[in-house]
Amino acid sequence: MSISPLALIAAAIAAWLAIGALALVRPHALRIARSLFAAGALVGIAIAAIALVALRGHPDTMILPLGLPDLPFHLRVDALSAAFLVLLGGTSAAISLYSSGYFRAEEATAPGLICFQYHVFLAAMGLVLVADDAYMFMVAWETMALASYFLVTTDHRIPETRRAGFLYLLIAHIGAIGILLCFGVLQGGRGDYAFDAMRAVTLAGNWPSIAFFLALFGFGAKAGLLPLHVWLPEAHPAAPSPVSALMSGVMLKTAIYGLLRVTFDLLHAQLWWWGAIALAIGLLTALFGVIFAAAQTDMKRLLAYSSIENIGIIVVGIALTILFKSNVKPLLAAIALTAVLYHCVNHAFFKSLLFLATGSVMHATHERSLGKLGGLIHRMPWVAWLALVGTLAMAGLPPLNGFVSEWLLLQAFLFTPSLPQSFVNMLVPVAAAALVLTVALSAYVMVKFYGVIFLGRPREPHLAHAQDAGIRERAALAALAAGCVLLGIFPVTVITAIDHVNEQLLATTVGRGGESNWLLLAPIATDRSSYSPLIVLAVIVAVVLVTIQVVHRLWHGRMRRAPAWDCGFPLQTPRMQDTAEGFGQPIRQVFEPFFRMERHLPTPFDTKPRYAVTATDHLWHWLYLPIIRATDAVARFAGLIQRGRIAVYLTYSFVTLLALLLFVR
C-alpha cells in the first residue's frame, strides 16, 4: 500500500511543529536553534518534493479528528494547493538554511523562541494551503497571523517595531473578518463549512459578487492591496530579514492562494465586472508600490513597497483571468493564470533573495539607510554578485525569471480578442500601458537599490571593515539565485507543471498547446509570439566570449589603474555620489501628486543650512487618520459615561431596565 502524498505533507507539517517545540526545550541555546533551522530546511525540501508529485496526481482528501467535537479538520491537496506548497517548501528551505547562519545571540528574543515562532509560522502556512473547510482555514490563518506578529516584533525593544507589529495585527484581523464573512456567504445558509459543501452550493442573486468582494477585501488586506497596504512598509523593515523574506516571499502568496481558491474553485461562475474592478485595483496598487519604492531611502522599506507592486501585478493577472473566463476565452484565461502563478513563484525567489541580501548587509554594516552604504561589492563580493541576479530578475530583464511572467501577462493583454464589453476592450490596452510603465519603473528602482548599496564608493568609513556573509548564508543566497536563473531559462518546464492548475481551475492547458518545446516558449503559435530565454542567453554569452577573444588577439589586453577621471574635477569625495534621495528625486518630481510632501528648505541667511524632505502616503491622511479620529471620538464618548463608581453603573442598569419595560414589554 502506498502512502498518499497528503499524509506525507501532513507529517512534514507536523515535523515543523515538532522542530518548533524542540527549540523551546532550551530556548537560549543558539547552537541548538541553528541546527533546528537546518532541520527545518530539510523538511521544506521534502514538502516541495512531495508537492511536486501531488501536483500531477488526483485530489486527495483526509479527515483529522482534531479540533472541536463534531468539527474535524478536513485536509485536501489538489493541483492548486500543491503548486503553492511547492512554493512554500522551496522558498522556506532556502530561508531556513539562511536563518541557521543568521540569528545571533544578541537578538531581543531568545533564539529558541524565534525558532519556535518561525516553525509555527511555516506550519500554519502549510495548513492554510491544505485546509479543506472554513473552520480549519480560519484557525490556520489566524495562527499564521499571530506567529508572524511575534516574529515581526522580535526586536521588541524598539518602539517603532512594536507599533509596526500592532498595525500589522490590526489590519490582519480586519482582513480576517472579511474572509470570515466571505465563508459565511459561501456556505449559502446550510451551515456546512466544508469546502466540498460550498462547492455544491449555487448562490443566487448578488451573493456571488458579495462573496468575491469580501474575499478581495479580506485577502487583499493580507496581500497588501490598496488601500489596505499600510502595514506592509512598516512590518517588513521591522522584522528580522529572514522573516521579512518569508512574509514577503511566501505569506503574501497564501493570500493570493485564498483569492484563487474562492474565486475559481468555490465560486462557480465569475462575472466580467469583477475582473474590471480588480484590474483597476491591481494596476493602482502596482503603480503606487513602484512609485513609492523609488522614493524610499531605507533598503527594506524599498523592498516592501516593491512587494506591493508585485502583488498588484499578480492581481492584474487574476483580474484578466476573470475577464477572459467570464467571456469564455479559456486559452487566454489559462495564459493569464499561468502568468499569475509564475509570478508568484518568481517573486518568492527574487524577493527572498534580496531581503536575505539586505540581512547580510545589515549584519555586516549595522546600517539600513541607503544613504550610509555603498561600495559593498568590494567587501562582500558573494552577497553582491548573488544580489545582482535578484536585482536583474526583479527589474524584469531577460533571460531571468521576472521577465517570463511579465511576458506572459503582456501576451494575455495583447491577444485580448474582441470582448463583448466594448468599454473593456478600450480599457485593456491602456491597462497594458500602465503595466509596462510599472515594469519600466521597477528597473529604475532596482538600479537605485543595487547601485547605492553595492556600487560606488563607501559613504561611511566603517564600511571598509564589512565582512562577507557566512557559508550557510551564501549557500542559501546561491540556491535562490540559481532558482531565479533556472526559472528564467526553462519556462516551458515550469509552465507544464503549472498546467495542472490550469487544468483543474480552467480545464485548459498552455504548455502542451501551441508550439512550445523545451527550448521555445510559444503559447499559441510561433508566428504569433515566441520567446526562448536559453537562445538569448546563449547568443549573449557567445558574443561576449568571442568578443573578448577577438579583441585580445587582434589588438591587446593591456590595462592599468588610475584615479577616476570624472571630467577632470580634482576634488572627489564619496559624499558627491548620488544619494538615495537624489536618485529618487526625478520620480518625486514627476509623480508629485502621488506623494504628500513636506519640504524644509534653507534660506540664504541660515547659519546651519538644512534641507529635508519627507514624502508620505496620502491614503494615510485621507483614509486612516479620519478613521482613527472617529474611533478616538467614539471611545472618548464611551469614556464619558464610564464613571468608575458602582452606584452610577447600577443607575445605568436600572434606566436600561425601565426603558426595556417601557418599549419592549
Add this chain to the structure above:
Amino acid sequence: MTIAGLLSQLLQVAIALLLAPILVGWVNMCRAWLQNKRAPSVLLPYRTIHKLFTKDAVIAENASPVFRVTPYIVFGAMCCAAAIVPSLATALPFASAADAIALVGLFALARVFIALAAMDIGTSFGSLGARREMFVGFLAEPALLMVLFTASLISGSTSLPTIVDTLAHRELAIYPSLAFAGVAFTMVSLAENARIPIDNPATHLELTMIHEAMILEYSARHLALLEWASALKLFNYSCIGLALFFPFGIAEGANGVAILGAAPVLIAKLAIGGALLALIETLSAKLRIFRAPEFLGTAFLLAVLGMLVHLLLGS
C-alpha cells in the same frame, strides 16, 4: 535550424555590425553639411573605434568587475538584438527566440548594465548620468512598447517577422493608427539613442549630458565596444522603424542571395532615414531634463491614440 539558415543569420549580424558605424558617420556628415561645416569622413567612426582598440585601457582604481564586463554584455545584447530585428530578411532562425516584447527587454538589459557601471566608480557625473538615463528609459520604454503593441494588434502577433510580413503585404495606403505610431516611434528613438532634443551626442557639457556622463570613465577597448554598441543600437532602432513603417524590399526567404539583394534597399532606406535624423537634430534644440517627461509623454499618448484608433476604426 539548418546550416544555411545559421549562415544567413550570421550574415545579417555581420552586415549590421559593419553598417552601424557607417550609419553614425553618415548622420554626422549630414549634420555637418546642414550646419555649414566641413563634414568628416563617413568612415570616421571606424577610425575612432580602431584607435580606441589600440590604446591601453585605463580604469579607475575602485572599479569593480561590473564595470569591466558591462561593455561586453552591452555589446552582446545589441548583437543579439541585431540578430532578431528583421533588418534584411524575415525568415531567419533566431527571430523566433525573441518577439517584440523580448526585444524591448534586451534593450532594457543593456540600459540597466550601463547605468550600473556608471554608478560603479562612485563619481558625481556617473551617478547623475545613470539617474537621468533610467529616468528617460522608464518614460521611453512604455511608449516604445505601445508602438509595438499597435503593430502587434494590426497583425495579431508580437513576432517581428509576422508583423513585417503582414504590414508589407497590406494595401498601400496611409493608416491613421500607424501614422500616430510612426510619430511616436520617431520621438522615442530620439530619446533612446541619446539624440537631440533629449540628449546631445556631441556634448561634454557637464549639466546636459546623459549618455556621455555614463561612459565618462571608460577608455580604450571598453569605450570602443560601447561606442560600437550605441551605433548598433541606432542601427537596430532604425531597422525596427523601417520594418514597421516601410517594410518594402525586405527579403522573405532566408537564403544568402536574397539577403545580399535586400542589402542595397536597406542601405538606401537608412541613408534617407539618417539624413532625416540629422535634419531633426539640426532643427531642434535640446530640452531641459524635466521637459523630457512632456516630450516622452506626448510620444506615449500618441502611441496609445494610435492603438485606440486601430481599435475604433479597425485600420
